[in-house]
Each structure stands twice: as C-alpha cells, then as structure tokens.
Amino acid sequence: MTQKPSTRPADPRFSSGPTKKRPGWEPAALAGAPLGRTHRGGIPKARLAEALERTAAVLEIPDDYRVILTPASDTGALEGAMWSMLGARGVDVFACDEFGKRWLTDAKQELKLSDLRTFWADYGSAPDYRQADFDRDVIFTWNATASGVRIPDGDWIAPDRTGLTICDATSAAFAMDLPWDKLDVTTFSWQKCMGGEAQHGIAVLSPRARERLRDHRPSWPVPRVLQWFEAGEEDSKMFEGSTINTPSLLCTEDYIDALKWAEREGGVGRLVARTDANYAALAQWADGADWIDFLAADRAIRSHTSVTLKFSGADLSGRTEEERWAVSRAMGALLDLEGAAFDIIPHPKAPAGLRIWCGPTVDADDLAALGPWLDWAYGEALAGAGA
Incomplete structure (x- = not known):
C-alpha cells in the first residue's frame, strides 16, 4: 500500500466548475461592487460595459465582433443562440458528452428542426467533424467538459461557409486558442476558466451572426430570456452592458477582477x-x-x-x-x-x-x-x- 504523502497541494480546489478562483483572490476584491443599485444606469451599467470590453481585449476578439451578456450561464447563452437564430437553413449538431448532447436534444425534441443531422461520439472519442456541411448551420462543443475531449484546431471549418458556426466554448475560452475568424457565435460562462461565480453567460457574435439576428425570425415562440434579436442592430445597447434580465453586480465585479488578473498575467x-x-x-x-x-x-x-x-x-x-x-x-x-x-x-x-x-x-x-x-x-x- 502506498504511504500517505507528507506534502499537500497548497490549494486543493480542482473542481471542473465552478472552478478555482485566480491566485491570491480574497473577498476584498469585491469591495467596489455597486450593490443595491439598478443595473440600468450610472456606475452599475459602466461596470457591465467594462466586463464586456475587458473580455474582448483579453481574448483578442476581432474589432468587428461584439460581446453580450446573457442569463443562465453557458447553458442560457447557447440556448439563446439556438432559439433565436436557427431555422434559416439546415443544421448539423456534433456532440460527444452530456453537455453537447443537450444541444442535440434541444434541436431534435424542443425546436423539432425538420432539416437536422446529428453526429454523436461516445465519451473519450470525437465525432467526425469532416462530415460538417458549412452550407448549413453547425453546432459543436470546443471542449467537452464531461468527457475530456477537445477540438485541437479550426482547420476543418470552411472559411467560405454560408451557414453559421455556433460554438460552445465554456471550458475552452481563456485556456485554448480559438480561431475567431472561423466562429460566428461563441458562448462560455464566467465560472469555468476564469473561476467566476455562476449564473451569467457570454456570447461573442460575428458580423454574420448579427446579420442573422437582424434578418431572420424563427417559426417558434422564443422565451424572453432567450431573445437576442436586439443584438442584430448595429447600435444595440446590449453591446454596452444592457442585459435581457437583471444581472448580479457582485458576480460582475468578481469577473472584472478575474479579467484584470488575466491582463496582469499577460493576456x-x-x-x-x-x-x-x-x-x-x-x-x-x-x-x-x-x-x-x-x-x-x-x-x-x-x-x-x-x-x-x-x-x-x-x-x-x-x-x-x-x-x-x-x-x-x-x-x-x-x-x-x-x-x-x-x-x-x-x-x-x-x-x-x-x-x-x-x-x-x-x-x-x-x-x-x-x-x-x-x-x-x-x-x-x-x-x-x-x-
């Protein structure tokens, strides 16, 4: 039997979500949060805008892309993309773990897409992304959190695609190289790679994605918390920190703190x-x-x-x-x-x-x-x- 080690990890937090906070984090980092105030104006609105601006800067998102804040973590963000944007053309969904399977199930059982192809690989394997048809909308998970499988690069994504690429990147953003020019909708949450508190999602939208939001309306009813249509407007207030529902300003402050740490680290x-x-x-x-x-x-x-x-x-x-x-x-x-x-x-x-x-x-x-x-x-x- 192996002898018990004498040296422990200095920090034993190895959870896959919510994850460990940035090195040196203390509750005092949240002291400046504008609590007890409306998120619709003044300093709170500026904090929300700052979170989006710093996200774009740290991730080196292209200047013509836009970042929005969504309800309900990465789940709400990805479902917002699906419910607001699909239906304009056929859809391919690639999945290889429980979370990717949720998007597949939504497309099949909730949205009931008539022109749907699904590609599933069991835990520990990856689907054959070469089968993607980029004249269709393509949904995929960059890093399958439950199966430990990632997409190594974006070489398989057509640069001249006519459909949209919709990428769940919640365990990849801030930790893996993402080819922004190949991604039209990218979603993630604060609680994964940045160690933020739960609840909120982020979506990064390409110009082509915003065009879809401007020009297309699905045939199904879209719940209010999943409606992104305003983000199709060039001067949308969503790009300035306006949100679909009430955000947590405490969580926002925590995310800004993590982004500042990322900047200090070197991006x-x-x-x-x-x-x-x-x-x-x-x-x-x-x-x-x-x-x-x-x-x-x-x-x-x-x-x-x-x-x-x-x-x-x-x-x-x-x-x-x-x-x-x-x-x-x-x-x-x-x-x-x-x-x-x-x-x-x-x-x-x-x-x-x-x-x-x-x-x-x-x-x-x-x-x-x-x-x-x-x-x-x-x-x-x-x-x-x-x-």
Missing part, C-alpha cells in the same frame, strides 16, 4: 500557456501510473482543462461499472477529508475514474503535488473495497 496567450503547463504536470504523473489512463486515447484531442481519466489497471479488471464508481467515490471522499483535493470525481454520466481541472487559475505545483495523493487514495479505496 490570453499567457493563460493558454499556464493551462498547458498544468496539463503537462498532471500528464507526467498519469503517464507513470499503472492504474489510470486518459479517457481520450488520442493525445491530439485530450482536453487540457477538464482532464478526464479512467481506471485502466488489472486491479479493477472485470469489475462492474458500479464497483468502479465506488472506488471513484471512495477516492473523492478520502482526498476531501485529507484536504488534498476537492471535487475530482467525474461527471455522473461519464465512466468511473477521475476528473481534474487544469485551467489557468490552477498552479502547476499543486498538480505535481496531487499525483502522489491520487496514488495513495487509490490504494486506500481498493483496500476498502476488498479488491
């Missing part, structure tokens, strides 16, 4: 580098462990943020999935009790194993210190399960 390039270094630190341990492996066998598509691992050793060979999940849960409980790692069991729909966040707010030293604790917890969990 999106530095955040991507931090993420890659974090992944490398964890991968060095995983490659040397004989009981665990990446859920995604193909290195090219492995996520560098939501790193998802599966049991691979002889100890659990032949065991049922529920027995394997019992080991996952036991490991999570042991590491939580020891203060060595919080929230590292996989998404409930994923295979048993581990899921460890390696986004830009995490430190590589903590991931290097985590490996021995995972070895210890696995041995303890096996012993407790009688394996």
